[in-house]
Amino acid sequence: xxxxxxxxxxxxxxxxxxxxxxxxxxxxxxxxxxxxxxxxxxxxxxxxxxxxxxxxxxxxxxxxxxxxxxxxxxxxxxxxxxxxxxxxxxxxxxxxxxxxxxxxxxxxxxxxxxxxxxxxxxxxxxxxxxxxxxxxxxxxxxxxxxxxxxxxxxxxxxxxxxxxxxxxxxxxxxxxxxxxxxxxxxxxxxxxxxxxxxxxxxxxxxxxxxxxxxxxxxxxxxxxxxxxxx
Numbered sequence: 001x002x003x004x005x006x007x008x009x010x011x012x013x014x015x016x017x018x019x020x021x022x023x024x025x026x027x028x029x030x031x032x033x034x035x036x037x038x039x040x041x042x043x044x045x046x047x048x049x050x051x052x053x054x055x056x057x058x059x060x061x062x063x064x065x066x067x068x069x070x071x072x073x074x075x076x077x078x079x080x081x082x083x084x085x086x087x088x089x090x091x092x093x094x095x096x097x098x099x100x101x102x103x104x105x106x107x108x109x110x111x112x113x114x115x116x117x118x119x120x121x122x123x124x125x126x127x128x129x130x131x132x133x134x135x136x137x138x139x140x141x142x143x144x145x146x147x148x149x150x151x152x153x154x155x156x157x158x159x160x161x162x163x164x165x166x167x168x169x170x171x172x173x174x175x176x177x178x179x180x181x182x183x184x185x186x187x188x189x190x191x192x193x194x195x196x197x198x199x200x201x202x203x204x205x206x207x208x209x210x211x212x213x214x215x216x217x218x219x220x221x222x223x224x225x226x227x228x229x230x
Contacts, residue, residue, distance in 0.1 A: 006111040014119025014123060019053040026134070029138055032141040060088075107170050110167075121155060122216075152189060152192035
């Protein structure tokens, strides 16, 4: 597996977390809302990401299937998505620990962390408006508090993964950029430390999402890979 493939192995599933987790959390909120109809405005946010998620899943299943030498089916729901993560993606990543060349193993891990960090942070920023729409409908009833806690944990992990990628020697040319993106996400993590009823939107979140998308485009640019040292 090449570093660019390791990046996609991280980014594609993490960026799809918003759709799959969002569908689950909207369904979980329906009893408190008195059904799905009052949650239409929340459901729409998630549904709008369906096509992009399918495209990501097609790319991911092709990548995982090639690595496992099997035809990997597209996930039909949240459970299938999580099986794809555990039995497909993470199984591949765990096998890297057996690579004899420590430098190559470090490269693959760094690119995976970079992709997963970008994808996960993007999913969290997309989920913030969903959190607030759910809260406006059902207040602080479950699953709103749990969602708030989960987003806080997920964003902290994404920041850590970006910082880990920045420590890899082969990515030292873009270390300042990676650290800048990680630092830009930290105020969001601090905001999520508050209770669910006090979390507010921020115009800066759109700018942060833009930074992540710019980093995604740069990482996918063929000119980005030569940063790796021979």
